[in-house]
Amino acid sequence: MNKVRRQIVKIDEEKCNGCGKCVSPCAEGAIEIVNGKAKVIKEELCDGAGFCIGICPTGALSLETREAVPFSEEAVKKAQAEKKEVHIEIQKCFNCNNTEMNAPLIPCRKEGESLWVCTRCLPVLIHG
Numbered sequence: 001m002n003k004v005r006r007q008i009v010k011i012d013e014e015k016c017n018g019c020g021k022c023v024s025p026c027a028e029g030a031i032e033i034v035n036g037k038a039k040v041i042k043e044e045l046c047d048g049a050g051f052c053i054g055i056c057p058t059g060a061l062s063l064e065t066r067e068a069v070p071f072s073e074e075a076v077k078k079a080q081a082e083k084k085e086v087h088i089e090i091q092k093c094f095n096c097n098n099t100e101m102n103a104p105l106i107p108c109r110k111e112g113e114s115l116w117v118c119t120r121c122l123p124v125l126i127h128g
């Protein structure tokens with residue numbers, strides 16, 4: 001497949017501790033833990049949106065622009081259909097424990113920690 005110059009997630013293996021927190025924010029299923037380290041398993045599954053970045057506690061994730069296989073919605077659908085068991089860890093708002101099933105969650109940083117905050121709590125945290 002022809003490569004194109006585009007934005008894609010970069011994983012610093014030296015910094016990655018294999019905690020797996022970046023797996024579920026990736027709706028496309030591009031990241032898996034392989035031998036204790038996060039990996040983009042197929043370039044065509046990573047859309048380069050970067051929803052995984054804010055949740056990484058060690059700063060191992062970033063975006064880079066390089067030659068890569070183009071993102072493919074078709075490849076995402078195929079990969080999701082092939083997965084026999086999809087393990088999704090339900091995330092919670094650090095402030096009220098609301099789950100992502102009740103309100104959209106947004107990754108944020110607080111006192112050196114990567115956390116999720118729900119859209120109900122966010123205005124209060126911004127405006128007090």
Ligand code: SF4
Binds near residue numbers: 037
């Ligand atoms: S969240 Fe960060 S440290 Fe944890 S597995 Fe993903 S890249 Fe590694």
